[in-house]
Amino acid sequence: MSKTLIIGASGQIGKMTIKLLLENQHNVVALVRDKEKLSDLNSPHLTIVERDLESDFSDAFEGCNQVIFAAGSGGNTGADKTLLIDLWAAKKAASYAKQYQIEHFVMISSIGADNPDAVEGDIKPYLVAKHMADQHLINQGVPYTILRPGTLTNEPGSQLISTRYPNDSDKAKISRENVANALYTIATNTFKRNRIISLFNGEQAIPKALS
Numbered sequence: 001m002s003k004t005l006i007i008g009a010s011g012q013i014g015k016m017t018i019k020l021l022l023e024n025q026h027n028v029v030a031l032v033r034d035k036e037k038l039s040d041l042n043s044p045h046l047t048i049v050e051r052d053l054e055s056d057f058s059d060a061f062e063g064c065n066q067v068i069f070a071a072g073s074g075g076n077t078g079a080d081k082t083l084l085i086d087l088w089a090a091k092k093a094a095s096y097a098k099q100y101q102i103e104h105f106v107m108i109s110s111i112g113a114d115n116p117d118a119v120e121g122d123i124k125p126y127l128v129a130k131h132m133a134d135q136h137l138i139n140q141g142v143p144y145t146i147l148r149p150g151t152l153t154n155e156p157g158s159q160l161i162s163t164r165y166p167n168d169s170d171k172a173k174i175s176r177e178n179v180a181n182a183l184y185t186i187a188t189n190t191f192k193r194n195r196i197i198s199l200f201n202g203e204q205a206i207p208k209a210l211s
């Protein structure tokens with residue numbers, strides 16, 4: 001039976017994804033640093049493990065065959081957390097995935113992580129962190145799907161996405177709900193692995209856009 005470890009389970013996208021998986025009777029291991037943040041979730045399919053990503057969290061991988069990395073340092077922390085979470089914790093997760101022979105690792109990366117040099121400003125160190133974490137995952141040999149969403153918004157999900165960068169850069173956005181539905185679709189289908197997929201709000205149904 002499939003079991004998916006969600007890292008960053010108390011985050012906005014992480015929690016939406018867990019709810020989708022549990023509603024459809026999938027087994028989930030939710031890694032959080034404060035289990036109270038999931039106190040509203042009650043399911044026989046849910047196991048919660050309390051771990052801090054700045055420590056060793058390898059034991060959370062035991063018995064799982066799929067991993068979703070949905071953690072992030074957030075916009076209100078400094079360069080230290082960008083290094084420790086977006087780079088180092090993501091890198092450790094990819095290494096643990098290899099150690100535990102995980103069958104599929106889904107990484108939430110970011111638009112712009114392919115080429116951080118194309119961007120100047122405060123976002124660049126974050127994009128470098130994301131780039132290096134993605135590269136480390138690719139190098140592990142663990143089957144992966146790397147998702148690179150545009151700017152995240154909190155509008156309701158349209159269930160319609162695009163995997164192509166829009167002509168108008170102001171439209172390079174996607175709702176967190178659409179990202180969660182894309183994660184759910186990828187985690188529950190056997191689409192081709194080892195792909196890097198950009199994600200924006202768009203006009204295609206999610207399964208069709210991702211298949």
Ligand SMILES: NC(=O)c1ccc[n+]([C@@H]2O[C@H](COP(=O)([O-])OP(=O)(O)OC[C@H]3O[C@@H](n4cnc5c(N)ncnc54)[C@H](OP(=O)(O)O)[C@@H]3O)[C@@H](O)[C@H]2O)c1
Nearest residue numbers: 008009010011012013033052053054071072109110151152
């Ligand atoms: N913002 C954007 O426009 C944008 C664009 C592209 C990609 N992304 C990426 O999208 C992903 C998810 O975004 P989101 O908005 O859902 O994120 P979010 O709500 O900020 O969630 C971040 C998660 O990471 C967890 N976390 C952070 N430090 C941790 C630690 N030391 N130990 C354990 N957990 C830790 C948080 O736990 P707590 O609840 O305990 O804090 C939370 O569960 C991130 O990878 C982000 O980089 C963002």
